[in-house]
Amino acid sequence: MTIGSEKNIHPALSDQDWGYATISQTPTSVNPNPKKWFYFYLAAPAIILLAAITIYPFFWLIYMSFHKVGFGAVSDVFVGLKNFSRLFSDAKFIAGWGLLLKYSAICLTIQVLVGVALAVVLNNSRYEKPLITMFLMPMMVSPVVAGLLFYYLYNGTFGWYHWIFQSLGILGETSILGNSSTALYGIILVDVWQWTPLITLITLAGLKRVPQDQLEANMVDGAGSISNFFHISLPNIYPFLLIAILLRFMDNFRFIDAILVLTGGGPGNSTRLLPVYLFDVSFQFFKLGRGAAIAISLLIVTIILGMILVRVLEDPARKSTLAGDSDS
Amino acid sequence: MVAVSFNNVWKDYGDSVAVRDLNMNIKDGEFVSLLGPSGCGKSTSLRMLAGLEHITSGEIVFGDKVVNQLPPKDRDIAMVFENYALYPHKTIFDNIANPLKRAKISPSEITRRVNEAAKLLEIDHLLERRPQELSGGQKQRTAIGRAIVRQPQVYLFDEPIAHLDAKLRARMRSELKHMQFNLGVTTIYVTHDQLEALTMADRIAVMNDGVLQQFGTPQEIYENPVNSWVATFVGEPQMSLMEMSMTGEKGDAALDFFGNIISLDAASSSRLTKAGIADLLVGVRPDKASVSLQETPGAIKAEVYSRQLLGADVLVEVAIGKTRVRAKADTSFMGNVGEPCYLNFSSENLYYFNAEDGKVVER
Incomplete structure (x- = not known):
């Protein structure tokens, strides 16, 4: 066999087409050409479905935000950035943002504090399993049903929560939802009731993974259980916690169901959070172009905040900051 | 810097007993090694000292203070984890x-x-890094740094260098020993590696099955093991044990090893006749046994079972019936597997144990 002759380099290849044989010799991770389209056909239905339900409406949303959207025979009119520029002078839009941020901040703070505290108490407790099953129940309730449930609990004549709040002297005669200074807190309570268990669940999963030897090393170093929590457990569950916060905050930014059931944005505009206002503009007043602009503003802020959270999650240097390492 | 004692310490987990009636007095400033195979209770004993494990009964005393109920943070200890x-x-x-x-x-x-501390351990250029950016040896020195930065009463080491490569392990052995000598702090060092224990410790506590077998200096443990288990566990290559029985009358007592008669020196003879034990387990360390292809007077006929080159010499395992005996030989020993050979050892270098309970025959 002569080495120079290409055809005879390997006897197994001698009677095959040289190029094709090379491909069949490569590892399967390199897709041979004929198979590529086969995989695409397999994935195509999913891709088309995804495009139909997310990508198409998304571009339609962008289109709408630059138009005054007409109905029936009235055709769409291109208005440029007018839909956006008008938002800055829209008091309800600005107030809606304020309420949304306030609502999200309060919800998240309470949920994280209570959720983590519950997880710490539950971790390795005898009743962990039955209690966690019980805690999960609110999460399984649909938000509209949760809204209706609290609608009755808050009711000014027969509501049980109303009676408790009144007995404690927190509330006067009006129901919690009937007073513009308390209505927002009534809605916050619904979210806290429904979603704190999620934080507990995720934190609990994180606590299970805190390495025992780090806890023991810290104990030998002279730490008690409180220091152990802040210096070892918390930094270890921190990524879990951040994911829980990310999930909850994105959910809060599109929260509307329970508010529509409970207050519809009132009294006055005291619970007209931005998503509720967006709903009103688009589907009560049918100003779809302006609604689309509001939706895009929500989307942009959600993406930015989400990216910041993810950045923090990936940055190891921030972890020790949160751990309170500067406590000397 | 304090003396540490275990007084009748027991530890059980439900049905299984991890540590059985442990009694040990460790002197102030002493370097003690807890040696044993995995699951022998040595780590449990160390964790009980640290306060990471409750003790079932008995007491642990630091100086003159019983510390049974003290949490780890109040015991003034430093620990390096595996x-x-x-x-x-x-x-x-x-x-x-x-x-x-x-x-x-x-x-x-x-x-x-x-x-x-960082300068002492040569990690002062790494202080800004995080553990995951460090090599095994650097991590290990960081762990030691965390232990020595404070002057505790007791150092506890739980197999601290088990995961390092052989070369680094040898270097860390001498560095740890040097450091402990300079600091003079009572140190308890858990290991399953007898070489670590023999080279570093002032005294070794050999444990097996939750029971302290022997507590003594490395030399005592090596030269006068209290039972056949300790004798075979300590020493590398391992000591070989042979079943023998006593024959002959007082004065000319000898050992019968499957028909081979092994004559005894005066000291061994009087020791064995005094004890009057018929069945013995007789141990011989490989470096005290010799093997050759030529027959010599008093040698036992055997068969080569395996031949392993150790570098400077050869470890030959020979078979006499079902018994196998390891002997060191010169690299010129060329016996092949299955070839007949002759095993020789002198009775002064033998270890005698009672075949019934494995205990050493009293001197």
């Missing part, structure tokens, strides 16, 4: 500084002491 247990979210500086921070020492003092 897998280092560094805090991944903290820098090396903060890892080493952790015990000082817990003790609420001033920041300038912390900086000074951490730098001092």
Whole structure:
């Protein structure tokens, strides 16, 4: 066999087409050409479905935000950035943002504090399993049903929560939802009731993974259980916690169901959070172009905040900051 | 710096007993090694000292204070864990500084002491890094730095160098020993590696099955093991045991080893006749046994079972019936597997144990 002759380099290849044989010799991770389209056909239905339900409406949303959207025979009119520029002078839009941020901040703070505290108490407790099953129940309730449930609990004549709040002297005669200074807190309570268990669940999963030897090393170093929590457990569950916060905050930014059931944005505009206002503009007043602009503003802020959270999650240097390492 | 004692300490987990009636007095400033195979209770004993494990009964005493109920933070101990247990979210500086921070020492003092410890361990250029960026040896030195940065009463080491490569392990052995000598702090060192125990410890506590077998200096353990288990566990290559029986009358007593008669020296003879035990387990260390292809007077006929080159010499395992005996031979020994050969040893170098309970025959 002569080495120079290409055809005879390997006897197994001698009677095959040289190029094709090379491909069949490569590892399967390199897709041979004929198979590529086969995989695409397999994935195509999913891709088309995804495009139909997310990508198409998304571009339609962008289109709408630059138009005054007409109905029936009235055709769409291109208005440029007018839909956006008008938002800055829209008091309800600005107030809606304020309420949304306030609502999200309060919800998240309470949920994280209570959720983590519950997880710490539950971790390795005898009743962990039955209690966690019980805690999960609110999460399984649909938000509209949760809204209706609290609608009755808050009711000014027969509501049980109303009676408790009144007995404690927190509330006067009006129901919690009937007073513009308390209505927002009534809605916050619904979210806290429904979603704190999620934080507990995720934190609990994180606590299970805190390495025992780090806890023991810290104990030998002279730490008690409180220091152990802040210096070892918390930094270890921190990524879990951040994911829980990310999930909850994105959910809060599109929260509307329970508010529509409970207050519809009132009294006055005291619970007209931005998503509720967006709903009103688009589907009560049918100003779809302006609604689309509001939706895009929500989307942009959600993406930015989400990216910041993810950045923090990936940055190891921030972890020790949160751990309170500067406590000397 | 304090003496440490175990007084009748038991530890059980439900049905299984991890440590059985442990009694041990460790002197102030002593380097004691707990040696045993995995699951022998040595780590459990160390964790009981640290306060990480409750003791079922008995007492642990530091100085003159019973510490049974004290949590780890009040025992004034430092511990190095097998897998280092560094805090991944903290820098090396903060890892080493952790015990000082817990003790609420001033920041300038912390900086000074951490730098001092880091310099001693040659990790002062790594202080800004995080544990996951370090090699195994550097992690291990960080873990030791965290232990020595504070002057505790007792150091506890739980197989600290088990995961290092052989070369680094040899270097760390001498460094740890040197450091302990300089600091003079009572140290308890758990290991399953007898070489670590023999080279570093002032005294070794050999444990098996939750029971302390023998507690003595490395030399005592090596030369006068109290039972056949300790004798075969300590020493590398392992001691061989042979079943023999006593024959002959007082005065000309000898050992019968499957028909081979082994004559005894005066000391062994009087020791064995005094004990009057018929069935014996007789041990011989490989370096005290010799093997050759030529027949010599008094040699036992055997068969080559395996031949392993150790470098300077050869470890030959020979078979006499079902018994196997290891002997060191010169590299010129060329016996092949299955070939007949002749085993020779002198009775002065033998270890005698009672075949019934494995206990050493009294001198």
